[in-house]
Amino acid sequence: MAARSLACGFGRIPGILQGRGGPRGWRLRGVSALLRAAHGPRGSAPAGAAQYASYPTLSEQAARQPAAFWGPLARDTLVWDTPYHTVLDCDLNSGKLGWFLGGQLNVSVNCLDQHVQKSPESIALIWERDEPGTEVRITYRELLETTCRLANTLKRHGVHRGDRVAIYMSVSPLAVAAMLACARIGAVHTVIFAGFSAQSLAGRINDAKCKVVITFNQVLRGGRVVELKKIVDEAVKLCPTVQHVLVAHRTDNKVHMGHLDIPLEQEMAKEDPVCAPESMGSEDMLFLLYTSGSTGMPKGLVHTQAGYLLYSAVTHRLVFDYRPGDVFGCVADIGWITGHSYVVYGPLCNGATSVLFESTPVYPDAGRYWETVQRLKINQFYGAPTAFRLLLKYGDSWVRKYDRSSLRTLGSVGEPINREAWEWLHNVVGDRRCTLVDTWWQTETGGICIAPRPSEEGAEILPAMAMRPFFGIVLALMDEKGKVMEGGNVSGALCISQAWPGIARTIYGDHQRFMEAYFKAYPGYYFTGDGAYRTEEGYYQITGRMDDVINISGHRLGTAEVEDAMASHPAVPETAVIGYPHSIKGEVPFAFVVLKDDTGDSDVVIRELRSNVATKIAKYAVPDHILVVKRLPKTRSGKVMRRLLRKIVTGKAEDLGDTTTLEDPSIIMEILSAYQKHRDKGASGQ
């Protein structure tokens, strides 16, 4: 490793630690003490805030004096090359978002080198491979060496600071090393979920203008082989910026290597296991992550270095009660933000042992998660409601068969968790003794924003409720007129009224879209796109998306994307897609399509539409229901009224609300009867 001081020298910066002895000093000690408790050895007092400063006190401080709250945390939590001079410079009205300005650091040094200096042989990753019982443990020293070899390979192939690199891989140590290798040399990674089609992959590579793609020859998922490299071959034909494809091997099978392709492991073997880290500004880009919005194509959300890393690390520690020596098991794919923040960056920054789960919840059987918990002695298990709903249908014996006494915290993320799934997780999986945290957040927020923890020691947790804002998250609910709603027992649009370190900084290449999507609806506030309910006690429950984004098994999808994919079919002049409730997946796409008059066999067209969506987006985006209708309900100004379609298919046709703007009210009966026929055919899929 290149010689580099891990001391940060903050003592020299005037202003940041002022106020000792006064009330502010006391509060600052409160924050540090809280974190020390979270850092404390196993068996020490839990990370409850009560012994130090109460949750309300710290929360209030973080809201009122964000600089005094986050400044010392950043100083104590991260390893800096150059201390920052300004904690924050943010204005939600103008979209100005800057944290830890003037500071310089390297994220991979924070995630690797600092731990290698202290305990090189501690385990960074446990790779729970698709094949059960074949896990691989990787130490911090090994991960640093692999990262450096990969970083040197990238450099040798022309990747410079600021260049974008696409990572299209399954969950694996090499994928983590690829992310950290980019961070090491100041390149920007964009991880693309390995379930996306070639066209989706190409769209993202082109938007980000990636120079290099890193992939596997093939990958395994639930015992099946996925031809990842072939998908990349198809994609890069459409991507003029791609100069090299680095191909790693997950299986022993040979794949065709073309003129862009470079065998990754062979190249890495030639490289030095040491690579000097690039010193990055706090606000330099760390990664782009594409996610669906209510309009247009997926947007590349930009996260930067220091604020994102700090926020993911601090939330990881405090929300999950992570303590040194724990084995942290987040089963998300690294292609989503949950994988970025709670498989890679948060845990590794904290020196944790992080589990990489490559398989599926039901391979080889429905006991997979709990057998893994037993074998790896996982202390925190973090997963998605869709999987919990699926598993509870298989019965409790699959859970009870395995020893789960290592578990202390159970976490849920990605979509609302229904009460039945919550109770099952709490009573059956957690034997009523684990803390269950339902965590609400988004790709845009960088880390968890609402969760039952942190809270005061022993504070109540209510079923199926995200509950409390994290420190520094100031929530507001808006009514239909855009006014802030006060008090309890109210529902409204969920907004955040103050910047926090983890917030995304922009949409890559389109700051205006960023402003419009998040800051226009309620000026001065970040609008999440979700609705929420606040109880009399001030607890929050998320009620779901308020825009045209749907959530299929925790995967975000814009209905507009599905509509675009289907509208490219020559027989289809118009479509409208909505979310339809599903008992396991949460929601599935339901498509209404209008066919041209001269269309022959509609079944053939429907099959083609399904395949169009799979090729243009991904298999999970294929509508479960496609209903042919003569026309769509529209306002007089020509806008499709999806709200009416949603009511019709969810059995709320008696309560359609205001239909006065509808161009032709007779369409309601027309669609209702088409839907009833579809349902009677037994096609409801439920």
Ligand code: WTA
């Ligand atoms: C939804 C995933 C209810 C929500 C981390 C949000 C949730 C979207 C929860 C973001 C939760 C996430 N309860 N809904 N605990 N967590 N969501 O960007 O609609 O993939 O806006 O980030 O998922 O999805 P994303």
